[in-house]
Each structure stands twice: as structure tokens, then as C-alpha cells.
Amino acid sequence: MEVDDNKQDGKLQREQGTEEALSDQKVMAGEALDRRNVWEPSVYYALGKESFYFAGHNISIRESMDAYGALIWPGAIALCQFLENNQHQMNLMDKAVLEIGAGTGLLSIVASLLGAWVTATDLPDIMPNLTFNLLRNTKGRSRYTPQVAALSWGQDLERDFPSPSYHYDYVFAADVVYHHECLADLLKTMHHFCRPGSRTTLLWANKIRFQSDMRFTESFMSSFNATLLSELPQQEVRIYKATAKE
Numbered sequence: 614m615e616v617d618d619n620k621q622d623g624k625l626q627r628e629q630g631t632e633e634a635l636s637d638q639k640v641m642a643g644e645a646l647d648r649r650n651v652w653e654p655s656v657y658y659a660l661g662k663e664s665f666y667f668a669g670h671n672i673s674i675r676e677s678m679d680a681y682g683a684l685i686w687p688g689a690i691a692l693c694q695f696l697e698n699n700q701h702q703m704n705l706m707d708k709a710v711l712e713i714g715a716g717t718g719l720l721s722i723v724a725s726l727l728g729a730w731v732t733a734t735d736l737p738d739i740m741p742n743l744t745f746n747l748l749r750n751t752k753g754r755s756r757y758t759p760q761v762a763a764l765s766w767g768q769d770l771e772r773d774f775p776s777p778s779y780h781y782d783y784v785f786a787a788d789v790v791y792h793h794e795c796l797a798d799l800l801k802t803m804h805h806f807c808r809p810g811s812r813t814t815l816l817w818a819n820k821i822r823f824q825s826d827m828r829f830t831e832s833f834m835s836s837f838n839a840t841l842l843s844e845l846p847q848q849e850v851r852i853y854k855a856t857a858k859e
């Protein structure tokens with residue numbers, strides 16, 4: 614009988630212990646929920662996916678937080694919209710297009726879907742995601758298979774892209790101006806591909822954010838024949854068109 618009583622006590626204690634543990638868990642879960650509401654990570658490393666509809670196609674872009682070039686920026690979206698809305702004035706069919714700082718490749722994809730022969734370039738680290746997005750969205754849909762190449766602004770341009778052989782009708786640049794140390798190299802790259810006599814047209818779309826952006830814009834405007842094509846006040850994006858000064 615004593616043994617049975619002890620067993621009963623033990624069972625009671627275990628049950629009480631289990632109830633306490635459950636109630637502790639509930640409190641902890643509640644606290645975790647409260648914490649979730651006040652704390653958010655500043656960097657989130659999961660891959661994301663963005664969907665767009667341009668040039669008659671659904672476009673799915675893989676993004677990540679690993680690098681600026683793995684995100685879609687407002688300049689790219691603005692230029693895609695501009696190209697789609699102005700297909701008659703800016704006909705890309707069978708045109709050679711180079712994009713610098715292509716990032717996720719959205720703009721190059723749209724140019725490719727609009728019939729251009731596209732070379733999308735960026736830093737070497739950006740190549741895998743850029744290639745993935747370009748192939749996934751243009752395979753079986755584009756007139757020409759888009760090319761991908763590493764191009765670091767201002768580096769080995771004459772060696773890797775010698776001017777007589779590498780001629781483009783258009784050079785695209787979206788949101789390539791922000792707070793970084795390579796603005797002089799960027800301008801040098803623009804001039805390399807947009808030379809006197811080349812008849813290459815440069816389209817540059819950028820959200821204007823900093824004083825340094827304004828200084829770059831001044832150098833850009835004074836060193837090219839440049840005009841402001843479009844301004845989107847809501848997005849704070851400007852689209853410029855430029856050709857070389859002869």
C-alpha cells in the first residue's frame with residue numbers, strides 16, 4: 614500500500630511538473646512573439662524572387678541580400694518601363710546592347726525580349742546570379758541568346774573590349790551611381806564604349822540620392838552630349854540619353 618501511495622505521489626509530481634513545463638513553454642512562446650514584434654533583423658540572407666511583366670512576358674528574378682548587384686534597383690525598373698513604352702523611338706530589334714553594372718539582369722532581359730543582341734556585364738561575383746536570371750527568362754523567348762561577361766569599371770577595357778571590334782548601338786546603365794569609390798572609373802567606362810564617331814547611344818537611369826550623385830551628373834552632362842529624357846518624381850529617378858561629343 615505504501616509503495617502504491619509513493620507511486621501515486623510520484624505520478625502526481627510528474628503531472629504537476631509537466632503542467633508547469635507546459636505553462637512555462639506557453640509563457641516563453643508568448644514572450645518570443647512579443648520580441649518578434651519589436652526586433653527585426655537588419656540583414657536577411659534568404660533568397661527572394663520578384664516577378665515582373667514586360668515585353669509580353671512574365672519575368673521572374675532571383676534576388677538575394679548578398680550584394681548590391683543581387684537586388685533590383687529602381688533605375689532598372691524605370692528603364693525597362695521606358696523601353697517598353699517607347700519601342701518606336703528606341704527600337705531595339707537587332708541592335709547590339711551592352712549593359713554595365715547589370716546586377717540581377719532585369720534590364721538586359723527586357724532588352725533581349727525586345728529583340729536586342731545583349732551583353733550583360735558586372736563584377737565577377739555577380740556573374741552566377743546574373744547568368745541564372747538571364748537564361749531562365751530568355752531561353753526559347755529571345756531572338757538572340759544574351760551574353761554575360763565580367764567587366765570591372767575602368768579595368769583592362771582596351772584589352773578585354775578593344776574599341777573597333779566591340780561596338781554597341783546602345784549602352785545601358787541603371788543605378789550605377791550611388792555612394793562608391795569608382796565614379797571616375799565608371800565615367801571612363803562610359804566614354805570607352807561611347808566614343809566620338811561610334812554613334813553609340815548611352816541610356817543612364819538613376820535614382821538621385823547623394824551630393825556625390827549630383828557631382829557625377831555634372832561631369833556626365835559636361836563630358837557627353839546629354840539630355841534628360843524622362844523624370845519620375847515619385848521614384849526620384851531620372852533617365853538620361855547621351856552620345857559622345859564629336
Ligand SMILES: C[S@@+](CC[C@H](N)C(=O)[O-])C[C@H]1O[C@@H](n2cnc3c(N)ncnc32)[C@H](O)[C@@H]1O
Nearest residue numbers: 682685686689714715716736765766787788795
Ligand atoms: C545599385 S546596383 C544596380 C544593379 C542593376 N543595374 C539595377 O538597377 O537593378 C549597382 C551595380 O553596379 C555594380 N558595380 C559596382 N561597382 C562596380 C565596378 N567597379 N565595376 C563593375 N560593376 C560594378 C554592382 O555589382 C551592381 O550590380
